[in-house]
Amino acid sequence: MPMKKPKHIFIVEDNEIYSMILDYILSKDSIYKFVSFNSGEECIKNLYLNPDIIILDYGLPGINGYETLLEIKKQNPHIHVVILTAHEDEKLKQELLLAGADDYILKQGHAEKQIIEKIENILNKDESESANSPEVKNKVLYFILIAIILILGVMYYI
DSSP states (O other), X not given: OOOOOOEEEXXXXXXXXXXXXXXXXXXXXXTEEEEEESSHHHHHHXXXXXXXXXXXXXXXXXXXXXXXXXXXXXHOTTSEEEEEESSOOXXXXXXXXXXXXXXXXXXXXXXXXXXXXXXXXXXXXXXXXXXXXXXXXXXHHHHXXXXXXXXXXXXXXX
């Protein structure tokens, strides 16, 4: 069975301790490959690494999480972004979701557990969508066509 390619995840968090905690908790599963950044600017400079998901703190120094989200979506609208924040604000949540964030998680409580669940949900959704993609369907149809041709060829010679 072929090994799955590790999923590439950015953690953009200016609180080094919280970033280390996330990295430690999320690194337990070897299917994830993490890269941490302290600012939105660093994250944006490294988008060429094509992350599958970005865990983005809203309260960053320099450009904040909202501005970083807008730039991420401008450069690659297919990157999934989950926003972390220490403040509950329904209006802000709606703005972030409208700007393209996949979700909004409060740091209080069991945020780490929620982050893991969100990552798994997003990646599972991506895998099921790619399994239903036209490219996969075309390969299946091609395989079936080849099988039919082979069966007909064998039957012809019998």
